[in-house]
Amino acid sequence: MSEVAQVGSLNLTTDVLVIGGGPAGTWAALTAAAKGVNVVLADKGYCGSSGATAPSGTGVWYVKPDEKLREEAKASRFLMGGQLAEHRWMDRVLDRTYENMNKLGVFGYPFPVDEQGNPHRRGLQGPEYMKLMRRLIKKAGVRILDHSPALELLADEHGVAGAAGVHKQSGKTWTVQAGSVVIATGGCAFLSKALGCNVLTGDGYLFAAEAGASLSGMEFSNAYAICPTFSSVTKTAFYSYASFYHEDGSIVEGASSKKGRSVLARHLLEGRQMFAKLDGAAEDLRPLLRVAQTNFFLPFDRLGIDPFTQAFPVTLRFEGTVRGTGGIHITNESCGTAVPGLYAAGDAATRELICGGFTGGGSHNAAWAMSSGSFAGEGAAAYTQSLGQYAARRSPVGCSSSTLIRQEMRPGAAAKTEEYISAVQDEVKPYQLNLFRTEQGLTSSLNRLDGLWKEQRNREIQRSPEGVKAREAEAMTATARWMYHSALARTETRGMHKREDYQVTDNSQHHRLISGGLDKIWVKTEAVNKERVLL
Amino acid sequence: MIEFISATKCIECNQCVTVCPTNVFERVDDGIPVIARQSDCQTCFMCELYCPVDAIYVAPSPDGLTGVTEEELTNQGLLGGYREKVGWGKGRTSVASHDFHYKLSARSIF
Ligand SMILES: Cc1cc2nc3c(=O)[nH]c(=O)nc-3n(C[C@H](O)[C@H](O)[C@H](O)COP(=O)(O)OP(=O)(O)OC[C@H]3O[C@@H](n4cnc5c(N)ncnc54)[C@H](O)[C@@H]3O)c2cc1C
Ligand code: SF4
Ligand code: SF4
Numbered sequence: 001m002s003e004v005a006q007v008g009s010l011n012l013t014t015d016v017l018v019i020g021g022g023p024a025g026t027w028a029a030l031t032a033a034a035k036g037v038n039v040v041l042a043d044k045g046y047c048g049s050s051g052a053t054a055p056s057g058t059g060v061w062y063v064k065p066d067e068k069l070r071e072e073a074k075a076s077r078f079l080m081g082g083q084l085a086e087h088r089w090m091d092r093v094l095d096r097t098y099e100n101m102n103k104l105g106v107f108g109y110p111f112p113v114d115e116q117g118n119p120h121r122r123g124l125q126g127p128e129y130m131k132l133m134r135r136l137i138k139k140a141g142v143r144i145l146d147h148s149p150a151l152e153l154l155a156d157e158h159g160v161a162g163a164a165g166v167h168k169q170s171g172k173t174w175t176v177q178a179g180s181v182v183i184a185t186g187g188c189a190f191l192s193k194a195l196g197c198n199v200l201t202g203d204g205y206l207f208a209a210e211a212g213a214s215l216s217g218m219e220f221s222n223a224y225a226i227c228p229t230f231s232s233v234t235k236t237a238f239y240s241y242a243s244f245y246h247e248d249g250s251i252v253e254g255a256s257s258k259k260g261r262s263v264l265a266r267h268l269l270e271g272r273q274m275f276a277k278l279d280g281a282a283e284d285l286r287p288l289l290r291v292a293q294t295n296f297f298l299p300f301d302r303l304g305i306d307p308f309t310q311a312f313p314v315t316l317r318f319e320g321t322v323r324g325t326g327g328i329h330i331t332n333e334s335c336g337t338a339v340p341g342l343y344a345a346g347d348a349a350t351r352e353l354i355c356g357g358f359t360g361g362g363s364h365n366a367a368w369a370m371s372s373g374s375f376a377g378e379g380a381a382a383y384t385q386s387l388g389q390y391a392a393r394r395s396p397v398g399c400s401s402s403t404l405i406r407q408e409m410r411p412g413a414a415a416k417t418e419e420y421i422s423a424v425q426d427e428v429k430p431y432q433l434n435l436f437r438t439e440q441g442l443t444s445s446l447n448r449l450d451g452l453w454k455e456q457r458n459r460e461i462q463r464s465p466e467g468v469k470a471r472e473a474e475a476m477t478a479t480a481r482w483m484y485h486s487a488l489a490r491t492e493t494r495g496m497h498k499r500e501d502y503q504v505t506d507n508s509q510h511h512r513l514i515s516g517g518l519d520k521i522w523v524k525t526e527a528v529n530k531e532r533v534l535l
Numbered sequence: 536m537i538e539f540i541s542a543t544k545c546i547e548c549n550q551c552v553t554v555c556p557t558n559v560f561e562r563v564d565d566g567i568p569v570i571a572r573q574s575d576c577q578t579c580f581m582c583e584l585y586c587p588v589d590a591i592y593v594a595p596s597p598d599g600l601t602g603v604t605e606e607e608l609t610n611q612g613l614l615g616g617y618r619e620k621v622g623w624g625k626g627r628t629s630v631a632s633h634d635f636h637y638k639l640s641a642r643s644i645f
Contacts, residue, residue, distance in 0.1 A: 046556055054579075112635075113632075114634070120636055128631045129631075147558055169552075193598075195579060233595075287635070288638055291630060292636055297620075298580065
């Protein structure tokens with residue numbers, strides 16, 4: 001624990017604090033505010049442009065409440081996800097997503113309208129969607145702190161009671177005391193520059209673990225996206241239309257977007273450049289594709305390449321847990337955690353409940369973000385209300401595992417942070433370590449990662465923009481360790497988790513892997529479908 | 536990666552400083568913002584969208600600079616091209632409402 005709270009340059013007291021202002025965080029803020037409580041939302045970047053959704057656009061798991069359609073929707077990913085999804089959660093998320101998407105229409109999102117005059121609500125353009133969400137939460141009275149990353153949670157013996165952080169543009173510190181906190185900080189893409197993902201460094205996982213919460217499904221954390229070598233745009237859906245080629249123009253056998261990414265990875269590992277061409281898209285389909293994902297075509301247009309007729313070099317860019325499914329362990333229907341007052345939503349929380357160990361080409365993630373955000377917002381508001389008078393009488397302390405200080409860090413600290421970051425990246429990015437997992441590879445990686453954690457944990461970290469980077473390095477290191485400890489424990493292949501030394505699915509391992517701990521990591525199993533406490 | 540802010544076009548509104556998620560820009564009193572932390576740029580194109588006068592260019596590659604000039608880009612019609620395609624900015628229709636979305640969804644294989 002670090003120093004006592006309430007010494008920031010900006011000190012606020014509120015009912016609910018939301019950390020992270022992507023879809024999950026803004027829905028949490030909106031639903032909490034609708035329950036009549038005061039809400040503060042702090043984002044590391046700018047709420048409206050930050051996170052994985054904002055620069056992009058997402059297909060959404062929007063399915064009409066028709067029994068047959070819903071059954072098909074639930075079945076579509078169930079097997080691919082290793083049968084780890086739970087029907088009850090899928091039902092709840094389908095219901096809430098349907099409701100929220102319809103609300104977005106009412107709130108003014110410009111859905112396209114078909115010939116019969118029906119709005120088409122199966123996708124959202126990121127910039128438009130997040131601009132609207134910002135407007136809605138402001139209108140609801142939510143106080144937004146932009147460029148204000150949290151550095152740690154605050155807690156007392158009864159549970160979580162706020163957070164402290166820094167405003168990056170002024171260097172000033174902030175402290176928000178709150179009756180409850182929703183973590184909506186997104187996943188962890190390890191600063192790989194996947195589209196919009198460099199703000200997503202696993203901070204929320206670390207905060208939650210420091211407060212005593214656990215994680216779930218961290219073995220499902222090795223998403224790699226097909227991406228031109230010259231681009232950050234990791235939109236992969238359109239590669240369903242792609243053929244893959246060798247340098248000499250011959251076809252790469254077995255390579256495909258859905259089932260053949262490993263083939264691409266194996267060739268890349270051998271040092272062979274892979275090429276793609278979207279030649280499977282019929283001529284009259286191409287203008288439609290160009291409109292559906294404007295940003296997909298942006299890099300090509302800028303370089304004068306026609307991706308439908310010209311082959312272009314591709315690689316697999318690492319997206320970690322952003323398009324994986326692991327995250328903070330959810331212990332009740334309000335997206336609460338094992339720690340009182342702490343809630344988790346969106347990519348920061350586990351998505352296994354609706355997609356098991358695989359998420360593929362999206363839709364589920366966006367649906368989960370808006371639904372879990374709503375569940376968490378409502379849950380957090382109700383929790384704070386239940387505290388009554390007591391909420392005002394708390395004096396929580398910081399939870400950071402490293403000591404957070406006000407003074408300058410030692411000379412050379414920034415360079416050290418850079419070193420830690422690239423050392424972690426060297427463990428999680430390589431296909432031979434993370435995509436094709438083996439006991440030997442994981443164990444040797446963990447030895448190095450444990451060493452990295454020890455070194456960082458003993459550092460003093462300044463409450464400053466520089467310190468934010470140091471905390472990001474710590475969060476990435478911790479995340480990599482939960483990932484690889486879980487991957488080591490799952491001695492089978494299931495969902496996106498592939499073990500070279502255990503290539504088949506083992507029915508006796510049809511369970512979840514819960515993990516946690518900081519200096520010493522633990523992993524245990526939990527049954528799927530276990531009845532959970534209803535709030 | 537962010538390449539430049541056009542000194543001739545910029546109207547010093549600081550929108551880019553406000554919206555950049557990774558805080559690449561630095562506000563300057565009575566001047567155009569500076570690109571203070573270029574290596575933090577995540578190539579997300581959000582600054583381009585929010586710049587009201589198409590003064591910003593972000594090159595597609597997230598690694599390294601291309602050294603492309605404003606004149607070259609203007610000649611190729613690339614400055615501000617993304618905003619136009621997304622239908623972002625006053626007087627434009629957002630691509631979000633385009634009927635190709637549902638037409639594609641009736642035919643797509645993903
Ligand atoms: C290129 C791409 C395409 C995608 N396409 C689809 C799709 O078609 N369909 C689909 O369903 N899903 C898709 N996804 C996934 C989808 O974008 C995510 O599931 C969704 O954005 C998750 O929302 P979120 O609010 O949990 O996280 P994010 O949108 O990532 O937001 C997290 C927010 O937390 C903030 N934050 C982080 N750390 C801190 C901190 N320490 N303090 C304060 N704030 C912090 C960040 O700044 C950010 O604003 C795609 C993802 C990518 C990368
Ligand atoms: S492209 Fe994105 S990260 Fe880079 S400067 Fe612009 S807004 Fe910032
Ligand atoms: S948004 Fe555009 S006009 Fe405004 S300050 Fe930035 S570059 Fe200049």
